[in-house]
Every structure is written in C-alpha cells, then in structure tokens.
Amino acid sequence: MSVIYNISNKMAVLEESNNSQKIALGCFVALVSSALQSLGIVLQRKSHLLVPQDGHGIIYSQHNLNKKKRNMWVCGFFLFIITNILGSLIQITTLPLILLSPLQSIGLIFNSVFGCMLLPDEIFTVKLMVGTVVIFIGAFLVAYNGNFEQTPENGGLEFKIDLLIKKITATSFLMWFVGTFVIVGTLLTVNAWLKWRANNLGKISRRRKMKIRRRIKFIRGINYGIVSGTLTAHTFLFAKSLVDLVIDIITAGDHRVWKILREFNFAPLTLTLLMLAIIAFQLISFNLGLSQVSTAVLYPLCFLVFNFISLINDLTFNSLLKDNLITFKQLLLIVVGLVAVLIGVLIISRHSTESDVKRKSIVESYRSDHQYSLHDLIGSPGYGSTESESGILKKQSPLEFEHDNLLSLISYGSKTLDDQV
Known part of the structure; x- marks a missing residue:
C-alpha cells in the first residue's frame, strides 16, 4: 500500500x-x-x-x-x-x-x-x-x-466531448449564461427606447434638447460597452473549449474519431455557430459604442466587464469553487x-x-x-522641383511643400482616430 x-x-x-x-x-x-x-x-x-x-x-x-x-x-x-x-x-x-x-x-x-x-x-x-x-x-x-x-481528464476523446456537453448543460452555468443574455437584451431594448426618446423630445429649448441628447448618447455608449464586454468574455470561453477539442481530435490518432464526431456533431457545430454569432454581435456593439462615447471611457469599461464576466464564466463552467x-x-x-x-x-x-x-x-x-495669402502664393518665386536618380527632390515650391506636409499631418491625425476604432 x-x-x-x-x-x-x-x-x-x-x-x-x-x-x-x-x-x-x-x-x-x-x-x-x-x-x-x-x-x-x-x-x-x-x-x-x-x-x-x-x-x-x-x-x-x-x-x-x-x-x-x-x-x-x-x-x-x-x-x-x-x-x-x-x-x-x-x-x-x-x-x-x-x-x-x-x-x-x-x-x-x-x-x-x-x-x-x-x-x-x-x-x-x-x-x-x-x-x-x-x-x-x-x-x-x-x-x-x-x-x-x-482536474486531469484521462478519458478518451469520447469522454472529453461528453464532459464538454455536461459542462455546457450544467444548471448553474446555463442559468448564468442565459441570465447574461437577458441583461444584454434588456440593455439593447433600453438603447432602442433612448434613441426614440432622443428623436421625440417635444417642444423644448434647443440648449436643453442638446443637453438631454448628450446625456442619452453617453448612457447608450455605456450600455453598448457592457454588451460588448459581456459578449467578448463568452467568445473567449467558447473559443477555448473549441480549440481544446480540436487539439484533442488532432492528437487522438484514433480511427473512431469521425464516428465520435458524427455522434456528437451537434456539440462542436453548435459551439462554432454560437461563437461566430457572438463575435458578430460583439463587433457591432463595440462599434456602436464608439459612435456614442470616447475610447477613454469605452475601453476601460469593456475591459472591466470582460474580466468580471470571464471570472464568473470560469467559476461556473469549470466549477472551480464547487470542485475545490x-x-x-x-x-x-x-x-x-x-x-x-x-x-x-x-x-x-x-x-x-x-x-x-x-x-x-x-x-x-x-x-x-x-x-x-493668394498674393504670397502667386508672387513667390518658383523653385523648380528637380528629382535626382536616387529619387530625392532637392528643391520644391513653398506651395507644394506645405501642401504635402500638411496633408501628411492631417492624414496622421485622422488615422489616429481610425486606429483607436
């Protein structure tokens, strides 16, 4: 012993x-x-x-x-x-x-x-x-x-697929998962109502109308940020489950692999379709959030919600506290x-x-x-731009130089905003 x-x-x-x-x-x-x-x-x-x-x-x-x-x-x-x-x-x-x-x-x-x-x-x-x-x-x-x-999973591929299905259909996880989508649906409904409200403010002063619309815009952006962070966390959960399953299939080396997949094909297929749908809605909600609030507000909010939902996903999906x-x-x-x-x-x-x-x-x-001024541009002497064999311009007119330089700076400023999006 x-x-x-x-x-x-x-x-x-x-x-x-x-x-x-x-x-x-x-x-x-x-x-x-x-x-x-x-x-x-x-x-x-x-x-x-x-x-x-x-x-x-x-x-x-x-x-x-x-x-x-x-x-x-x-x-x-x-x-x-x-x-x-x-x-x-x-x-x-x-x-x-x-x-x-x-x-x-x-x-x-x-x-x-x-x-x-x-x-x-x-x-x-x-x-x-x-x-x-x-x-x-x-x-x-x-x-x-x-x-x-x-927890070690010493069973074969069939056991691991069955375990994945049990985790997804566990009562605690299903209640949590469905609950998050109820919250998401509620927030989207609130945003739809707020949009209608912003377009039907009635006869009030222009200044007050702008103030109310700014407030509504901020609230809608916050709601979209919560939705985006929640869906991102669910995407990570299903992505990890799918990748782990695919690696197990590749490394199984068992002639029964395709037979097992045919038997449980609804599980990987359902996960894949659900993950793709969540990714699409996540991207849409994040971009809608960007149109309402700045990235300085949206990014930390999405990050907070993403970490919070991911933590609860791991606790419920893998039963961390329940299994000690x-x-x-x-x-x-x-x-x-x-x-x-x-x-x-x-x-x-x-x-x-x-x-x-x-x-x-x-x-x-x-x-x-x-x-x-127009007078300066017309009256300024032209320098006659010439290009050498190396492709370097030794001279350039003031108008051409300032035009190109200004375009570069403006392009950079606009592209900075695009990179944030």
Whole structure:
C-alpha cells in the first residue's frame, strides 16, 4: 500500500509540475506576442506620420515616400496578424480563463512603451510609469493565485466531448449564461427606447434638447460597452473549449474519431455557430459604442466587464469553487488583482487620450501657422522641383511643400482616430 501511495503522490507532483510549466509557457508567449503585436500596431501608426522632409533637410519624392509608408505598414500589419493568431492559439490551449483576461492588458503597456520609443510627440510620463507598475502588480496577483491544479481528464476523446456537453448543460452555468443574455437584451431594448426618446423630445429649448441628447448618447455608449464586454468574455470561453477539442481530435490518432464526431456533431457545430454569432454581435456593439462615447471611457469599461464576466464564466463552467480547485482567499486576491489591472488601464488610457489631444492641437496649430495669402502664393518665386536618380527632390515650391506636409499631418491625425476604432 505504501508503494502505491508513493507512486500516486509522484504522479500528482508530476501533473502539478506539468500544469505549472504550461502556465509559465502561456504567460511567456503572452508577453512576447503582446510585445510583437504592439510593435506591429506602432509601425502601422508610424507609417502615417512620415513627412516629405526628414531631419536633415532632405525632401523625398512622393513616390518614394508612399513606397516607404506602404512597406512599413505592410510589415506592421503582418507582424500583428501572425503573432496575434499564433499567440492566441498557444495562450488559449495553455492558460485558464482566469489568466487569459488580465493578460490582454499587457498589450496596452507595450503599445505605450513602443509609442514613446518610435513615435514623435510621445513621451514616457509619470502616468504611464504608474499605470505600468499597477498593471504588473495586478497581473502578478492574478497569475500567482490563478495557478490552480486542473482536474486531469484521462478519458478518451469520447469522454472529453461528453464532459464538454455536461459542462455546457450544467444548471448553474446555463442559468448564468442565459441570465447574461437577458441583461444584454434588456440593455439593447433600453438603447432602442433612448434613441426614440432622443428623436421625440417635444417642444423644448434647443440648449436643453442638446443637453438631454448628450446625456442619452453617453448612457447608450455605456450600455453598448457592457454588451460588448459581456459578449467578448463568452467568445473567449467558447473559443477555448473549441480549440481544446480540436487539439484533442488532432492528437487522438484514433480511427473512431469521425464516428465520435458524427455522434456528437451537434456539440462542436453548435459551439462554432454560437461563437461566430457572438463575435458578430460583439463587433457591432463595440462599434456602436464608439459612435456614442470616447475610447477613454469605452475601453476601460469593456475591459472591466470582460474580466468580471470571464471570472464568473470560469467559476461556473469549470466549477472551480464547487470542485475545490480554488479557495475563497485565492478568489479574493484574484479580484483585487483584476481591480488593480483595471486601475492601471484607466491610467494608461488617460495618458493615451492626452497624447491624442496633443497631436490634434499640433495639427491645428500647424494649419493656422502655415497659411499663405493668394498674393504670397502667386508672387513667390518658383523653385523648380528637380528629382535626382536616387529619387530625392532637392528643391520644391513653398506651395507644394506645405501642401504635402500638411496633408501628411492631417492624414496622421485622422488615422489616429481610425486606429483607436
């Protein structure tokens, strides 16, 4: 009996060690992929900041400038897409839902850091440093206390599909899941009524009418943010379940795989269709929210709701408290960590908003300081733009130079808003 007991203890230690290694791998991949994705985003933004003149007084031709912009944007785009797909797959397969949600905030840190390094008019402020430290502390609390030992699933593929169906149809999860969609439906109904109300205010003063409409617009944006955060959390839940199931199917190597899938085909198919529908509604609600409130309000709100719903999803779907996989003390520390992450996101979002306001003021200042009268434009001597073999313009008329430079700045200002959307 003692030999069997020792063997079982060694197996438990080995499983716990493997689980810790998987979580460590997932966290490492999350850091690397978030950094590369942020670098890709910053490169795309930087491509819209290139102006015809560099710091040494060399004026590039529009052809060379467009080529440089295009190459930089393509590089950033593919860097973001590739790392996003690969990083998400590895994270979903190695990390529990409790860890997946706060790790999404790390990209905000890297985005601000790379922005300070590569973009003009971006400086590393005290707010950015404080927000980074607070997010790091919160993410550490969540990662440390969310590292629980998962229940081993030693059965075959048929057992795992059956277990997935049992989790989805569990009474506690179904009540919670349906309840969230009742809340979502209620919020959308309220928004529809508010829209009707804004268009039928009756005979009141114009000033009061504008005030009421601004208030209604803000409330509708908040409601859309809650809906978007809720649907995003459900998307992560079903995505993780589907990816885990697909990996089990690929690694099964069993001739009965297709027979099992035919028997349980409604489960994966239903999950896939439901996930796609949720993704579509999530994107619609998020974009509707952007049309009502600023990103400084919408992003932290969506992030808060996303983390809160993801935590309850994990508690109900995987029965963490019921199966004693996590203690109330760990749960409390995880909640504290999530609150810290949210505070950090609020601080960094505030920093990003102030940077965007500064950029807009620079564009407006440039437009006001570089105005030519018709007499100045007609009377100014033409410099006669000539292009060398290297594609560099040595001279350019004042009108052409100011026109190109102003267009670059205006394009950058408008593209900054597009990147936020």
